[in-house]
Amino acid sequence: MTPTADRTPTPTENLGRVSPTGYAHLRVTVTDIERSRAFYDAVFGWDVAFEVPADADEQTRQQLGFLFGGVIYAFGGGLFGLRPVAASGDRFDEDRVGLDHVSFTVAQRSELEAAAGVLDGLGVAHEPVKDVGGYAILEFRDPDGIALELTALTG
Secondary structure, three states: OOOOOOOOOOOOOOOOOOOOOOOOEEEEEOOOHHHHHHHHHHHOOOEEEEOOOOOOOHHHHHHOHHHOOOEEEEEOOEEEEEEOOOOOOOOOOOOOOOOOOEEEEOOOHHHHHHHHHHHHHHOOOEOOOEEOOOEEEEEEEOOOOOEEEEEEEOO
16 A cells, blocks of 8 residues: 555555655745844844845746745755745744744753843843753744744753
C-alpha cells in the first residue's frame, strides 16, 4: 500500500525513512514587509541572501519571483525568509494548524540575558529568561505575533 499525506503508515509497512541532515530554510508569511524587515533587521541584523533589487530588470524579477516581494536572510543556521502575502488584518496563531514557533540557538545562557537587553532597548516585549531543564529560553514575538524563541543549552 502506498502511503499518502492523509494516512499514517502502519508499523508493518517497509517504507524506509527520509534522513535530512538539517534544514535549508524557513520562511514565514507576514502582513507588512517594511515593518517586518525593520523588526528582523533591528533584532538579528542578518545578511540578506535574496531580495529583488529596486533596479532589477524583468529577467531578474522573474528569476526572483519566488520571493513574492519578500526577503531571505542568511545566518549561521541556514536561511530565514519573510513572505509578504498575508492580508493586513491577519495575525499569527500558534493554536492553528501549521507553525507553533521558531527557535534559534545561541551559544550560552548569558547571551539570552544580553538578548533580553537588546529587546528591551528596541521596545520589544518578551518573557523573562526561563530555565526549562537542560536549556534556557527567551520568548518574544515579531510584529505579526509570530512566536520566536532563543534557546541555549545549560546542562
